[in-house]
Amino acid sequence: VDLVESGGGSVQAGGSLTLSCAASGHFYSTYSMAWFRQTPGKEREGVAAIDPVDSIDYADFVEGRFTISKDNAKNALSLQMHSLKPEDTGMYYCALRFGTAVDPLDRESYNHWGQGTQVTVSS
DSSP states (O other), X not given: OEEEEEOOXXXXXXXXXXXXXXXXXXXXXXXXXXXXXXXXXXXXXXXXXXXXXXXXXXXXXXXXXXXEEEETTTTEEEEEEOSOOGGGXXXXXXXXXXSOOSSTTOGGGOOEEOOOEEEEEEO
């Protein structure tokens, strides 16, 4: 499975961005997808995840500002981000695993990763 992210960029604080992830390859089962990010000085952390039945988890720091969605017909994932803060700056990664994760926001739950897209939020 290959994952390609797009949609990153530079915005001012309070702005919005929508990230997209296109998945391709052989899908032999239902799958879960997620967004992770790596901000300066921190380890890669889960942002939002969606499972095969569209159950969704968000990290606490999202605070209602982001919305994850999945298009099963297109094998695509998106993340709408609003009210962005400078601390949201980082590389955002798309991830996929077949089946359901015990901990959807744990990076160890996923074995397919994209290359990432950079998000920069200036104050």
